[in-house]
Amino acid sequence: xxxxxxxxxxxxxxxQVIGRExxxxxxxxxxxxxxxxAWVFNPAGELLIQRRSPLxxxxxxxxxxxxAEHLQPGEDYLSAVVRGLSExxxxxxxxxxxxxxxxxxxxxxxxxxxxxDVELVRSYRLDGFKAEVxxxxxxxxxxxxxxxxxxxxxxxxxxxxxxxxxxxEISGLKWFETSNSLEIETIDQNTATTLV
Numbered sequence: 734x735x736x737x738x739x740x741x742x743x744x745x746x747x748x749q750v751i752g753r754e755x756x757x758x759x760x761x762x763x764x765x766x767x768x769x770x771a772w773v774f775n776p777a778g779e780l781l782i783q784r785r786s787p788l789x790x791x792x793x794x795x796x797x798x799x800x801a802e803h804l805q806p807g808e809d810y811l812s813a814v815v816r817g818l819s820e821x822x823x824x825x826x827x828x829x830x831x832x833x834x835x836x837x838x839x840x841x842x843x844x845x846x847x848x849x850d851v852e853l854v855r856s857y858r859l860d861g862f863k864a865e866v867x868x869x870x871x872x873x874x875x876x877x878x879x880x881x882x883x884x885x886x887x888x889x890x891x892x893x894x895x896x897x898x899x900x901x902e903i904s905g906l907k908w909f910e911t912s913n914s915l916e917i918e919t920i921d922q923n924t925a926t927t928l929v
Contacts, residue, residue, distance in 0.1 A: 741766040742806050748838055748853050753806060763849030766803065768841070769814040770856045770902055771831075773799040773824065776863055779878035783822070785896070786874050791845050792896040794874065799859075800824075801898070803852075810834065814857045822876070823867025826859055833857030835906060843897055856902060 737757030742750045743764050759766055773781040781799045785792045802817025804810065811828050818824040834855040843850040866876055879887075888895055888903070 739803075740806055741803055744853055746840075756803075760848055760850055763842075763844070763851045765840075765851050765853065767810070767813075768801060768803050768852040768854050769810050769817060770798050770854060770898075771800040771802075771814050771818055772835075772856065772858045772906075773818070773822075773862050774858065774860045775878055776861050777878075779880050780884060781822075781862070781866065781876055781878055782884070782899075783876045784874040786871055788871060791843065791848055791850075792898075795896045796894055796899070797896045798899045798902065810838075810855045811857070814855075818859065821869055821872050823869070824859070824862065824864070826862075831857045831859050839905070841898060841901065854902070856906065 737755060739756040740753050741756055741759050741764075743752040743754055743759070743766055745751050745765070748767070754764055758764070775781070782796050783799065784796050785794060787793045800814075800817045800821045802813050802820070804813045805816075808816070811831065811833075814831055814833070815826055815828050818826055835858060836856060838853050838855050841850075841852050841854045868876065888900060892900055
């Protein structure tokens with residue numbers, strides 16, 4: 734199936750499903766849909782970041798968070814993050830190993846040319862990962878592990894090397910600005926309120 738024909742669930746501002754539409758239409762018209770972001774840390778506390786393929790429509794060749802995934806129809810956020818880690822990086826994990834959501838569900842918008850990505854997003858974290866990462870052809874150009882203090886400096890000095898959504902998302906995570914440790918705060922997944 735062509736990626737433009739992939740079907741997304743449309744949601745309202747309260748994260749309630751209101752319909753379905755093809756990916757291409759969703760991104761041309763800026764229709765609200767769901768996505769998850771994953772942050773993967775190794776035992777040393779370094780964050781896995783990926784450089785996007787030069788074939789990507791947006792963010793080509795830019796460094797990005799560990800993984801990002803749109804939800805499939807009927808899928809919940811946690812299942813989507815587990816699937817996304819597997820599909821993008823070959824990381825096999827169970828839902829119980831993933832911490833999150835790290836903050837309330839929130840709206841993220843990206844408008845570039847005729848591309849309009851309007852999502853409700855939840856972020857999750859996988860700590861202590863030490864297995865091999867397997868890159869998926871066409872999705873990820875390369876990966877690297879980076880300490881948070883070094884990442885903060887790189888983003889401050891050369892923001893254009895990083896995707897817009899990574900820069901925006903990371904600015905809303907308390908642990909990114911205040912710590913090099915693996916301390917995390919999560920919120921109850923069942924009571925995660927939507928911030929729009």
